[in-house]
Every structure is written in C-alpha cells, then in structure tokens.
Amino acid sequence: MKQQHVDEKEKIFKPILVAWEVTRSCNLACKHCRASSLRGPYPGELSTEESFKLIDQITEVGNPILILTGGEPLMRDDIFEIADYAVKKGLRVVMAPNGTLVTEVVAKKIKDVGIQRISISIDFPTEELHDKFRGVEGAYKGAVQAIKNAHKVGLDVQINSTITKLNYKYLDDLLKLSEELGVVAFHPFLLVPTGRGKELEEQELSPEEYEKTLNWIYDMQKACPNIFFKPTDVPHYFRVRMQRA
Template sequence: MDTKKNLIVPPLRMIAWEVTRTCNLNCIHCRASADLGPYPGELSREECLRLIDDVASFSKPVVILTGGEPLLRNDIFEIAAYGNKRGLRMVMAVNGTLLNPQNIKKMKDAGIQRISVSLDGATPETHDEFRRVKGAFAGAIKGIEQAKAEELEFQINTTITRQNLKEIAEIHNVAKKLGAKAHHIFVLVPTGRGKEIEKEQEVSPEEYDKVLHWFCEQEDKTFLQLKATCAPQYYRMREEIRGEHPKDFVHGSSPLDRKTPGC
C-alpha cells in the first residue's frame, strides 16, 4: 500500500511574505532586523510574479505582504494586483507611518482588502520607544485615521513584551476607538533583533497566560475579531472559561482570523 497516495494534505491557507527588509523604523523586536537598506538578494518584480503563479497553481491562500515596510517597495501595488488577479487574497502589514490618501487609493485599486497596523504601546512614549523613532505613534494613528476615512478595513497587531505588558488593555481600547476590525496579539519571536532583547523583554509563561485569559474574556465585550497568534493554549483557556470546544474560527469569520493549533 502506497501511504503517500492516502495522505490528506490540508490546503495552504495563509502566507506571510516578507517582500522587503527595507524599513523606515528600527523596532527593537524586528525579526528581520530591518533598516533602510537597500538589501541585496531581494526578489525582483518578475520573480515575485512567478512566485505568485507558483502559489496560485495549487492553492488560493491569504497572502500577507509584509517586511520591513512593504510600502517602501515601488512595485508593491503591481505585486498585490497580480496576486488578486490570480485569485489570491492579498493583504498588507504596514507600520502606518507612510499611509496617505494616495497610496491607500492604490491599495484599494490593487485589491487590498485589509491592512494591519502594529501598535505596541497605547501612548507615544511607549510605542515610539518600541519603534525607536520619535513620532512613530502619531504617524501610525494619522495613517490609521486616513485608512478609516478611505474605508479601507484595518486591524491592530500587538507584540506582547515586558515593556507594554501593563498597557495591553489600553492598546485594545485604542483599537476599538479607532474603529479597527480586529485585534491580534503576538508573542515575542526571538530572532533578528528580537533575539537581542529576549532576556529583557520576553514575558513569563504565567504572565502570558494572564494576558490570554483576559483576552479571552473580552470576546463577549467587544465587536473586534480577536486572535492570539502562536498560542495553542488559548484553546484550553477558552474551553475552561467559556465551556466551548475549540473551533476553527474564534470570534470572527474572516480567513484572517482563522485559528490553527500553534499559529
């Protein structure tokens, strides 16, 4: 019996694609150790389009265009438009500071259905210290408000560290006030610059459990779609707190809010 023929391979549902390492910020946790660059070896426009063709030949996942800062790539809208043309759902993860009415229109024209903007502090002091660029918080908020004005759906992403641990509830409230569609929380990934701050900034398992417990309790209190990334224990908590069996979707029906064990 050929066991390979009987394997059930689940469909590819999501790709996070770092289209560039170039970035206008210098975040303390950046897994890509991104800076202004330029960086050799990044895919050309033609290589990006071929990669999209390859993916579209066997699956139609959500594709998150990220970086670095994807808006610093001058062919990003062409890449996004081509992905949508091939049947992929193209979204973009940005830091918010470069958003303006002109590039928001280009995003929408390219078929971008949602953007994520990272907020790692509820105040300019906390967020700017995290991003290591003064004015990053003000720039992100201004960009978010412009996205909202142009009716481009957005979500807020937050990486939990010791630096912002006590501000998670406040960041969540900022997301609600801004009119975000979702709030996704992340653990610190100890790679890139994240490795350099691991001992200083990584929260303990007990502290992270408390945050997840609080996050789960918000499901009945908020209109936001909530997702805890890389937190398989969230299922166990949810079952304990809500008496529910873990489901594929948790508090939201968008593919962007889909849950799989461990991610």
C-alpha cells in the first residue's frame, strides 16, 4: 500500500494508491524483480472470493487508485473478474502487465472492463539489452506491440523504467522511445534491491549518478510537457524540486 493522506477530522489514514501483487506467477525472469516471481503457479495468491473481500476492505477505508500488478497479472484466469468487481465498487483500476500477453483482443478486454491505464516496463531502448534484463527473448517486442495494441483500442499507456548503473546512460533514449510510442506518462523507478533485485545491489546508482538522475527528471519534466513524469521510489526528488523551483 502506498501514498496515504490523513483525514484530519477523523484522524484516519486513507490510502491514495494501493499496489496489489495479485500473483507472483510470471512468464518473464526479470533480474530486478522485487516479487521474486515464479514461472509456475503461485500457491499463496488469494482466491477470487478472497480478492473480492480484500477489495471490499479497501473501499471501506478509502477510494484509492488500485494497481493490479504481480508477477504477471494476466496469468490469473480471474483477473478480469477481479478488475470488474473493483471498478463496480468505484475504484479507479490500472494494471501493470509486462506486455507479452497483451494482444489486441486482450487490450480490448482490459479497456472494456473499465481499467483506465496500463503500465508497461521498458528498461532499455534496444531489444537485445531489454530481453537480457528481462530474462526472456521477445520481451521487448512484446512490450512495444502491447503499447501499439493498447493505442488501437483507446487505452492509455505509461512506460516504467527501473534505473540502475546498467541503463543509466540510456535515459535520453528511453524518453525518446516513450515519445515515439505515444505514451501518456514516463515513470522512472530507482532500484529497490529486494526479492531478486538483491542480486543487483552493486548496480544501484552512486550518489553522483543518483543526483544527476534527479536533476535530469526535473529538466525533462520542463522540456516534455506532453509526457507526465512521476519518479517512483525516489524520495530525494522532492528536495531537488524545492531547490530548483
């Protein structure tokens, strides 16, 4: 659960955004995966009915944006039932698939069920590098095609990129790719070394690289008004905004 605000009258912490890992099953093997996702079935995920009850609990304490993530959320057979239930309960629902399963038919189902946006992760601007990082050949082509399929059905897309020493030098190229693909937002994430990401701990940005990245984000927010920037897991960005405002 992320991003809370306080109802001063009732002194209740109400979530603004809830990121729910609906499964750890996944068809990729990303090096940085915080969920340590699995190729096969994940026995610990909630049943459909348990998922409905969780959504009920969420709506009892607030009306947050609900991110259906994973693992690969589309590997759940009941994911559209879950999304439909959440939408009907009044939540703004978005989804974070890896793109490889988002055919045009699936994109239309996502749109029709009421999911308002999907986020597709692209960490490198080339097929070879992205596929190596994601652990499966074809991951890059799948992500790019998913974005095109989403556009065909009128579904908004954002690109997420996890920034490490491995792709730090490609920030401008990733932004250019985002513009070329016509996405509405670009969300740079700083590596959180948990799950499989622990193995990339040595690839975390140095303090100097971190600072340069924060200032690059600030500059690009000004230079690219057609793309919404939202740095994630980057608490020091607020300091940079205050310093440069």
